[in-house]
Amino acid sequence: MPSSYARTVRGSGPGLLLAHGAGGSVGANYGPVMDALAARHTVVGVDYPGTGGTPRAGRPLELDTLADELTAVADAEGLDRFAVSGYSLGGSVAIRLAARHPERVTALVLTAPFPYADAELRLTAQVWQALCTAGDADTLGRFVLAHALSPAALEALTAPELEVAAQLAGRMAPKGTADHVDLVIRADVRADLAGITVPTLVISPVADRLVPPRLHRATAAGIPGARLTEMPGGHLPFSEHPARWAALLTEALREPVADPVR
Structure with missing residues (x-):
């Protein structure tokens, strides 16, 4: 097939x-x-x-x-x-x-x-998964951006640029992201x-x-x-x-x- x-x-x-x-x-x-x-x-x-x-x-x-x-x-x-x-x-x-x-x-x-x-990644992933299912794209985007980019990359953005980037990150998240993150939690x-x-x-x-x-x-x-x-x-x-x-x-x-x- x-x-x-x-x-x-x-x-x-x-x-x-x-x-x-x-x-x-x-x-x-x-x-x-x-x-x-x-x-x-x-x-x-x-x-x-x-x-x-x-x-x-x-x-x-x-x-x-x-x-x-x-x-x-x-x-x-x-x-x-x-x-x-x-x-x-x-x-x-x-x-x-x-x-x-x-x-x-x-x-x-x-x-x-x-x-x-491990414990830290599992807790982070659980919050990520919950935000994916909550329907709050802006909060999801802020969470993802804060964890995915380095401090230097975040500081290089102006406040308006950071807000736009967070909105894009949340609204462009694939529909299956929560499923992917569920596997992150379980994968060993x-x-x-x-x-x-x-x-x-x-x-x-x-x-x-x-x-x-x-x-x-x-x-x-x-x-x-x-x-x-x-x-x-x-x-x-x-x-x-x-x-x-x-x-x-x-x-x-x-x-x-x-x-x-x-």
């Missing part, structure tokens, strides 16, 4: 699958770096239920389902093996995909990942980490206030041989530092790293 998930396919060359974050989409999260990735790879991504062109699901989302849907689209595009780039919740999807289909994955590049929602890939054997790079935005950097580090520490590298900015590297993020992604995919840096 054909997948009901909307797909993005760009470029040519070795396969690269994209797993986006909660409340995002392939275009929203990877759009600013897509040209750089597609210059050397056949880039394939799917929008999770309730975002992009994919209808909202009628049941709770599961990591296994998202990982298998992404793999099925790779199959449809003729990709036998591929690297996987996962951002935020997409990091958990990427890890689960590598655990379920280890023979298919050549490398992982994980940005702002978390192995599970700690048992998968030790079995990951492919070259892995974890990119840690040092001013991330949505997914704290300690969770990025915990992800890297759990994967044998994984490397951790830091970059400036908050949880939205595609918004704050797209050129830097693109450079880290393309460098890791061009020449997978092996020596761990903790």
Whole structure:
């Protein structure tokens, strides 16, 4: 049966699958770096239920389902093996995909990942989820902006610019965001980490206030041989530092790293 998930396919060359974050989409999260990735790879991504062109699901989302849907689209595009780039919740999807289909994955590049929602992230996500269902778009936007952007990025905006940005963030939230955040609360890939054997790079935005950097580090520490590298900015590297993020992604995919840096 054909997948009901909307797909993005760009470029040519070795396969690269994209797993986006909660409340995002392939275009929203990877759009600013897509040209750089597609210059050397056949880039394939799917929008999770309730975002992009994919209808909202009628049941709770599961990591296994998202990982298998992404793999099925790779199959449809003729990709036998591929690297996987996962951002935020997409990091958990990427890890689960590598655990379920280890023979298919050549490398992982994980940005702002978390192995599970610890107490702070769980509480933050619960508030985020409640605001998604409350119907108050402006408050939702202020909450998301305050947690997703770095202090420096917030301070760079004037008060009117900040208000407009918050309104846009709240009103443009995909309909399936609450479902995505529900999966953030439940996702747990700690048992998968030790079995990951492919070259892995974890990119840690040092001013991330949505997914704290300690969770990025915990992800890297759990994967044998994984490397951790830091970059400036908050949880939205595609918004704050797209050129830097693109450079880290393309460098890791061009020449997978092996020596761990903790």
